[in-house]
C-alpha cells in the first residue's frame with residue numbers, strides 16, 4: 583500500500599517551502615527550508631533542517647520531527663507532526679512548531695518561544 587515518505591518538495595500556507603532529502607534506513611533526513619516571512623527584520627536566507635521520521639516499512643502515516651537552525655537569525659524552530667494520506671493518495675503534513683528566539687537575559691525567557699500549527703502539502 584502507498585505510504586507517506588517525507589522526501590521531496592513541500593509548501594505551507596505561510597509561503598514557506600522545504601526540500602527534504604532521501605530518508606535513510608533509520609528514518610533520518612536532512613533538507614533546506616526557504617521561508618517567505620520572518621519574525622525579525624533580517625534578510626531571509628535558506629536554512630538547513632535535520633530530522634527523523636518513523637520508518638515507513640512499519641507505519642503508513644508516520645510521525646516525524648525536525649529542527650530548522652535559521653541562518654539569518656539566532657532563533658531555532660522545532661517541528662513535530664504526522665504525514666497523512668487521503669484515499670486519493672494526496673499527502674499532507676500536519677505539524678506543530680516551537681520558534682525559540684535568542685533573548686538577552688533569563689528575565690526575558692518568558693517571551694522567547696512562539697508556538698503554532700502548520701500544514702504542508704507537496705509542490
Ligand SMILES: CN1C(=O)N(C)[C@H]2CS[C@@H](CCCCC(=O)O)[C@H]21
Pocket residue numbers: 594596598617618619620621622652655656657658659679681698700
Ligand atoms: C515562516 N514560518 C513558517 O513557515 N512556519 C511554519 C513558522 C514557524 S518558523 C517561522 C519562521 C521563522 C524564521 C526565523 C525567525 O524569524 O527568527 C514561521
